[in-house]
Structures are given as structure tokens and as C-alpha cells.
Amino acid sequence: MQFSNEPVVRLNKACIFQGITAILQDVTFQIDKDEFVFLIGRTGSGKSSLLKTLYADLPLKMGQGSVVNYNLNEIKSKEVPYLRRKLGIVFQDFQLFTDRTVAENLYFVMKATGWKDRSKMKTRMVEVLMRVGLGGAATKMPHQLSGGEQQRVVIARALLNEPSILLADEPTGNLDPEVADGIFKLFQEINKQGTAVLMATHNHELLRKYPYRILKCEKGRVLDSNETEILEAKKE
Numbered sequence: 001m002q003f004s005n006e007p008v009v010r011l012n013k014a015c016i017f018q019g020i021t022a023i024l025q026d027v028t029f030q031i032d033k034d035e036f037v038f039l040i041g042r043t044g045s046g047k048s049s050l051l052k053t054l055y056a057d058l059p060l061k062m063g064q065g066s067v068v069n070y071n072l073n074e075i076k077s078k079e080v081p082y083l084r085r086k087l088g089i090v091f092q093d094f095q096l097f098t099d100r101t102v103a104e105n106l107y108f109v110m111k112a113t114g115w116k117d118r119s120k121m122k123t124r125m126v127e128v129l130m131r132v133g134l135g136g137a138a139t140k141m142p143h144q145l146s147g148g149e150q151q152r153v154v155i156a157r158a159l160l161n162e163p164s165i166l167l168a169d170e171p172t173g174n175l176d177p178e179v180a181d182g183i184f185k186l187f188q189e190i191n192k193q194g195t196a197v198l199m200a201t202h203n204h205e206l207l208r209k210y211p212y213r214i215l216k217c218e219k220g221r222v223l224d225s226n227e228t229e230i231l232e233a234k235k236e
């Protein structure tokens with residue numbers, strides 16, 4: 001059970017590996033429920049590897065970590081789907097099934113995460129689509145939607161199981177600036193309603209515009225704007 005004052009993410013002296021290569025060392029931070037945090041750093045600095053560790057795609061071999069009360073050091077592979085139910089994961093590439101309608105895409109995830117009651121599934125499907133501003137899209141095929149709309153479906157899919165935190169890897173990367181802005185605002189709304197957000201981004205415009213906390217992957221470490229000044233946010 002998630003107690004209200006417990007952080008949703010907690011890493012302590014964690015070392016993030018790809019194979020036998022240490023990508024990030026001595027990573028210590030926590031993210032509280034309701035927080036919005038940017039994750040930045042140059043290409044190859046370890047942002048995706050860090051996110052993968054948080055959703056248990058990469059094992060945590062050194063240091064301690066917990067995410068929504070799952071201990072990353074001890075998590076067993078059969079528990080990983082339960083952890084992921086408490087996370088909403090949004091990637092840059094939309095990863096929708098292109099041969100299924102929007103509703104079928106959402107039902108697929110619901111079935112895979114234990115939903116059985118058809119009428120509850122339908123209600124939830126409609127709810128999440130409304131929440132992302134796509135109330136009328138259930139019967140559409142992905143190719144009938146714009147890139148921004150497809151990304152909204154992905155966000156709707158991530159919200160199905162009421163996650164404690166959204167992990168987003170460059171969610172606006174492939175979109176026009178205006179469309180990206182709309183998607184970003186959607187993340188903000190979701191955050192205001194009580195879901196933490198950790199968003200990897202290369203978009204410095206966003207950092208200047210929205211003064212949220214920043215974690216920066218740099219030279220094998222993670223810097224935290226709560227503890228040190230991170231200049232990106234101030235650059236014109």
C-alpha cells in the first residue's frame with residue numbers, strides 16, 4: 001500500500017549498468033507523489049537507462065531502490081507486471097497496435113493487467129479517452145489520428161490503471177512545437193490531479209518555461225536542481 005507521505009521513487013547510491021558498463025553511479029534521489037520532475041542530459045548520458053531501471057527493465061545490481069513500494073533489489077520477474085501496473089510508461093514512439101482500433105488498444109492492456117468485467121472496462125476506456133481530450137476516438141484506427149492524437153492515446157493507455165507516477169521518455173520528441181505544447185499541458189493537468197511525473201526531455205524551451213525540479217545525467221552522475229544549480233534552465 002502507498003502511504004500518502006512516502007516517496008514514489010527512492011534511489012540510494014544506485015549504480016545503473018548496461019551489461020557490465022556502469023552508466024550512472026552513486027545515484028541518490030527521491031520523487032514525492034505529486035512532484036513533476038524533468039530528466040535531462042545529453043544523448044547517451046543515461047536518461048533512458050535510468051528510466052528502464054525504474055520500471056525494472058534493467059536490474060538494479062548495486063545500491064538500493066524502490067518504486068511505488070516495490071524493492072528494485074528484490075523484485076522477482078513475476079512481480080514486474082504488478083509494478084508496471086502502478087506506473088504509466090510513455091515513450092516517444094507511440095507503440096500502438098496499428099491494426100486495432102483505439103478502444104481495442106486500450107482493452108488489450110486492460111486484459112493484460114487483469115481487467116475482466118466488460119462493462120467496467122468500457123467505462124474506464126471512455127474515461128481515460130475523455131481525460132486526454134479524445135472522447136470521440138474509440139473506434140478510430142491509429143492511422144486515422146494525428147501524431148499528437150496518437151500520443152494522447154498512449155497517455156490514456158498509461159492512465160488506465162491509475163498509476164502513481166508517469167515515466168515519460170521524450171514524449172514530445174516527434175511532435176510539432178504546438179502539438180508538443182498541448183501534450184505537455186496534458187502532463188501538467190495529470191500531475192495537478194495527483195500523479196507524479198518524471199519526464200526525460202531535450203526540450204530546453206520547456207525547462208525555461210516551466211521551473212520544475214530537474215535531474216540531470218552528466219558524466220556518470222545525476223545532478224539534482226534541489227541541491228545544485230542546473231544552468232540549462234536559465235539559458236536563453
Ligand SMILES: Nc1ncnc2c1ncn2[C@@H]1O[C@H](COP(=O)(O)OP(=O)(O)OP(=O)(O)O)[C@@H](O)[C@H]1O
Binds near residue numbers: 041042044048050217
Ligand atoms: N541495450 C544496451 N546495451 C548496451 N549499452 C547500451 C544499451 N542501451 C544503451 N546503452 C548505452 O548506455 C549509455 C546510455 O544510453 P541511454 O539510452 O540511457 O542514454 P540517453 O541519455 O537516454 O540518450 P538519448 O537522449 O539519446 O535517448 C550509452 O552509452 C548507450 O550506448
